[in-house]
Amino acid sequence: MKLTPELQKASDKMKPGGIAREGFFGHDERDLPTLLDDHHAACRRLGVSWEAIAKEMRRVGRAGDEGFGAPVIVDDKWEVIVDENRGKIPCPWPHPGVYQKTVYTVKNLRSGKSVRYSELSIHMIYAHGFFQGAGSSFYNDPAVLVDVFEIQPEE
Amino acid sequence: MIEVLVSMGVVGVIGAVLAVALELADRYIANYGEATIDINDGAKELTVEGGGNLLGALVAEGIFVPSACGGRGSCGYCKCRITEGGGPFLPTEQSWITTEEKSNDMRLSCQVKIREDMRIYIPEELFLIKEYQGMVSSIRDLTGDIKEVRIKLVEPAEIEFQTGQYMQLTVPEYGDVDESVYRAYSLSSPEYERNEVEFIIRYVPEGICTTWVHQYLKVGDEVTINGPHGDFYLRDTDAKIIMIAGGSGLAPFKGMLLNMAKQGITRPTNFFFGAVNQDNLYYRDLMAELEEKMPNFKFIPALSGEDNPGWDGETGLITDVVDRLTPDVDNTEAYLCGSPGMIDACIKVLTKKGLTEDKIYYDKFS
Numbered sequence: 001m002k003l004t005p006e007l008q009k010a011s012d013k014m015k016p017g018g019i020a021r022e023g024f025f026g027h028d029e030r031d032l033p034t035l036l037d038d039h040h041a042a043c044r045r046l047g048v049s050w051e052a053i054a055k056e057m058r059r060v061g062r063a064g065d066e067g068f069g070a071p072v073i074v075d076d077k078w079e080v081i082v083d084e085n086r087g088k089i090p091c092p093w094p095h096p097g098v099y100q101k102t103v104y105t106v107k108n109l110r111s112g113k114s115v116r117y118s119e120l121s122i123h124m125i126y127a128h129g130f131f132q133g134a135g136s137s138f139y140n141d142p143a144v145l146v147d148v149f150e151i152q153p154e155e
Numbered sequence: 156m157i158e159v160l161v162s163m164g165v166v167g168v169i170g171a172v173l174a175v176a177l178e179l180a181d182r183y184i185a186n187y188g189e190a191t192i193d194i195n196d197g198a199k200e201l202t203v204e205g206g207g208n209l210l211g212a213l214v215a216e217g218i219f220v221p222s223a224c225g226g227r228g229s230c231g232y233c234k235c236r237i238t239e240g241g242g243p244f245l246p247t248e249q250s251w252i253t254t255e256e257k258s259n260d261m262r263l264s265c266q267v268k269i270r271e272d273m274r275i276y277i278p279e280e281l282f283l284i285k286e287y288q289g290m291v292s293s294i295r296d297l298t299g300d301i302k303e304v305r306i307k308l309v310e311p312a313e314i315e316f317q318t319g320q321y322m323q324l325t326v327p328e329y330g331d332v333d334e335s336v337y338r339a340y341s342l343s344s345p346e347y348e349r350n351e352v353e354f355i356i357r358y359v360p361e362g363i364c365t366t367w368v369h370q371y372l373k374v375g376d377e378v379t380i381n382g383p384h385g386d387f388y389l390r391d392t393d394a395k396i397i398m399i400a401g402g403s404g405l406a407p408f409k410g411m412l413l414n415m416a417k418q419g420i421t422r423p424t425n426f427f428f429g430a431v432n433q434d435n436l437y438y439r440d441l442m443a444e445l446e447e448k449m450p451n452f453k454f455i456p457a458l459s460g461e462d463n464p465g466w467d468g469e470t471g472l473i474t475d476v477v478d479r480l481t482p483d484v485d486n487t488e489a490y491l492c493g494s495p496g497m498i499d500a501c502i503k504v505l506t507k508k509g510l511t512e513d514k515i516y517y518d519k520f521s
Contacts, residue, residue: 015331016330016331016332017330017331017332017333017334017363019363020361020363021330021331021332021361021362021363021366022331022361023331065496066472066496066500067459067472068401068429068459068472068473068474068494068496068497068500069401069402069429069430069431069435069459070431070459070460070461070472071460071461082496084494084495084496084497084520085357085359085360085362085494085520086340086357086359086403086520087338087359087362087364087520088230090230096228096231096247096249096250096251097250098230100495100520101359101362103360137360137361138361
């Protein structure tokens with residue numbers, strides 16, 4: 001993927017201190033186009049679209065809203081804790097929209113594996129296929145998300 | 156095929172170069188000279204250097220139009236009416252301005268560039284908002300992730316506000332944060348304390364402001380705040396009061412209750428405070444003192460987590476507790492502060508009981 005002016009702007013905002021204190025790249029040394037290429041390739045290998053992953057993250061996460069911070073069991077498969085924080089954060093890509101600083105922690109009750117992600121994570125995966133750099137606060141490997149949410153490959 | 160792709164690439168690159176050149180020329184070469192901004196039909200007139208955006212010019216002149224995104228065009232809070240000199244409506248404003256607002260000349264002030272004289276309209280109360288220089292007088296932990304921060308006002312040394320309103324805290328450049336930003340927090344101090352203000356601030360993972368408050372801010376540091384903002388305050392009626400909060404949403408209620416105690420207001424008041432476990436409860440001693448001072452006041456903490464050994468108070472979701480312990484809503488007002496999910500769920504419970512929405516006042520964490 002080419003580093004277009006739009007991706008360059010997004011990449012600049014993803015640096016530490018841009019719109020999030022530690023940024024979105026973590027300790028990952030890959031640039032944004034390479035990360036996107038790698039994330040998209042990972043989804044293709046898994047046979048699952050990033051939109052499908054984001055939809056399940058949103059569906060399961062939001063089912064935990066009713067706990068107001070206490071654990072909620074969703075579909076007898078997941079324990080979900082939703083932490084709604086004050087404030088909103090914009091997407092680094094140059095388009096309108098701000099996202100509530102909500103943090104979801106989802107644990108698969110069968111495997112015991114858990115993932116932690118934000119409302120913005122869901123948007124960035126759904127709209128841009130971006131899972132963030134390894135080591136960043138809300139990075140989740142596509143394969144781990146597919147495993148935790150038990151998402152089956154698409155036909 | 157390759158020739159077509161190469162041609163498209165060349166055209167794309169030329170377009171990008173021209174766009175960058177135009178932006179640089181506009182920023183560094185274009186000279187718009189001075190422009191006059193007429194506010195509210197002559198209520199105030201500013202003379203500013205053209206070329207910058209309207210929001211920045213107003214803030215620089217001490218008119219604090221609300222903004223949560225620092226002028227990035229991504230929050231939609233900085234709307235104002237521009238009847239002359241606003242230039243064409245921009246695509247970046249499209250998502251935030253409704254068709255009706257557009258027909259009423261509403262614009263996003265952070266997106267409007269000052270190129271000529273302008274005539275604008277803003278709410279009168281924005282003239283009352285001031286910038287204050289202060290000094291941190293105390294910081295203390297209330298829970299594992301909530302701090303109480305008190306700021307002594309230096310210049311101006313006094314503030315007038317209505318208990319429950321909020322102020323914006325300016326976060327300076329620090330660490331990797333290379334741009335100053337500001338964030339809104341409810342005042343937790345009562346309006347009779349005019350020389351010092353207090354905030355209750357919960358740490359937000361990755362939050363630029365809350366990280367600064369929790370990890371960098373020290374007693375004695377100089378800080379800049381502006382306000383007061385907002386219309387969340389106790390209405391002057393004789394109605395019974397229901398207060399509902401979670402987490403740092405307790406802030407405005409602390410001020411309101413201290414104010415009620417000081418003024419001898421005896422309106423029956425139930426304050427429901429939701430938390431997951433006992434570690435998330437704070438100000439229990441203060442609430443007990445207020446219950447002693449105010450016989451009609453009751454503090455009702457409720458825990459929703461399952462593992463709370465020794466707890467003999469209310470348990471369950473705050474919505475269920477409010478529902479269970481509110482027999483009627485006759486002559487009642489409700490005040491809510493907390494997460495959007497909690498507030499929406501509580502509004503449903505209260506309206507189902509018959510409380511009309513015009514008697515429900517709230518400050519959502521948004």
